[in-house]
Amino acid sequence: MTENNDKLHLKRRSFMIGAAAVGAGLAMPSLSRAASWPERPLTMIVPSDAGGSLDRTIRGLSTVMQKHIGQPIQVENRPGGSFMLGVRYFLQQPQDGDVILAHALSPYIASSILFHDAPYKMEDFSFINAHWSDWDVIAAYKDSPYQTLPDLLKAIKENPKKVRASVVTGSSGHLTTLLMLQRSGIPIENLNLVTFQGGGQARQAIAGGQVDFIVIAGSGSEGIRDFIKPLAVVRDTPHADWDAPVLGEATKPLGLSLPVLPGSMRGLAMSSGFRAEHPDRWDIISSAYKATLEDPEFIEFAETNAMGHDWLGAEETTAKVMAVHDVFAEFKPLLQR
The missing domain is CATH 3.40.190.150 (Bordetella uptake gene, domain 1)
Structure with a gap:
């Protein structure tokens, strides 16, 4: 009985070792594939x-x-x-x-x-x-007559189609622009709104003076700082690098309440x-x-x-x-x- 038990024990032990080896063998190709990827440029x-x-x-x-x-x-x-x-x-x-x-x-x-x-x-x-x-900045062209956000909104209201703006289509800046007009009681059609497929083109438009203002990501606009004057930052707190009031302060004289949309x-x-x-x-x-x-x-x-x-x-x-x-x-x- 002892000899048979020993043989049985050895068989079981051999099976366990073999199974472990097979399992390891099956796992190794997967690990190898993971380690070798990527195999070409991304x-x-x-x-x-x-x-x-x-x-x-x-x-x-x-x-x-x-x-x-x-x-x-x-x-x-x-x-x-x-x-x-x-x-x-x-x-x-x-x-x-x-x-x-x-x-x-x-x-x-x-x-x-x-x-x-x-x-x-x-x-x-x-x-x-x-x-x-990011967060958005509302900025006017450097040579425009607008010194504050209320100045800008007044001009849009009193001069239909005269004021031009650039935004990236479907952006938070796009929505903020429309909400400013809607809640100011200004027909959206009053603004000559130019939409772009990317921030680079929208910034080029304001830097070249082709539009009067822009609402766009602030941190991405360092390259055009010399061509714009910020009227407001769409934030809850001021930004140390931008000399402009937060949106709530900028619109307070108008009695507006606007959401601070993330950029x-x-x-x-x-x-x-x-x-x-x-x-x-x-x-x-x-x-x-x-x-x-x-x-x-x-x-x-x-x-x-x-x-x-x-x-x-x-x-x-x-x-x-x-x-x-x-x-x-x-x-x-x-x-x-």
Whole structure:
């Protein structure tokens, strides 16, 4: 009996060792694949024009991130269609991680869905992180006669179609502009509103004196400071670098109450399908992105150019993006006019 038991014990032990070896053998290819990816250069799709604040921060990010992910990263601009062309192109690519969406995740994904019948929905995306969240500035052209926000609104009311403004279509600045007019009792048609597909073009318009004022992301507007005079910052607290009242103070003489809308949240996203099918690659991209934001080289680039380098993570980023979606949904009738 003892000999048989010993043989049985040895057989069981041999089976356990063999099973463990087989299990390890099955697991190793997956680990090997994770370790070897990416095997070729990656592409970041920017669905706006070159030269805007989104484009500039992503080019700086990609330059540093490629050393953390082990492959070159190409930045490809695909503007048009209220940012939908680039986003749709991204979703049409193989969702294997080799193509990354680099976008102002909020508010433009939400606004394209709510106001432009985009062929995708919020649930199609998994947001990795928004490293640069902005706020808006309302600024007049430097040589314009407008010294305060009430001056500007009075001119729009008394001179229909004479005052020109530039905004990025579907942006928080776009909505703030329309809300200012609506709550001031000024017909929206009074303003000659010029909409652009990206911040670079909108800023060029004000810098060249082609429009009288702009409502746009403040931190992305450092390059045009010499061409504008700020009338208000769309914030709850003043900004040390901008000599302008907060929106509530600027509109107090008019008795207006306006919501302080959050500005652009620039960062990276993948499709929700990619995250579900390739969690190992999702982790590789996320880790490389986080390492980039902590890299002194990128921190110096970001701070020199007045850009953010925050790590919020997927959960907090998603919560913030969805909160802005809900705000824009509330004012959907106004932006659809």
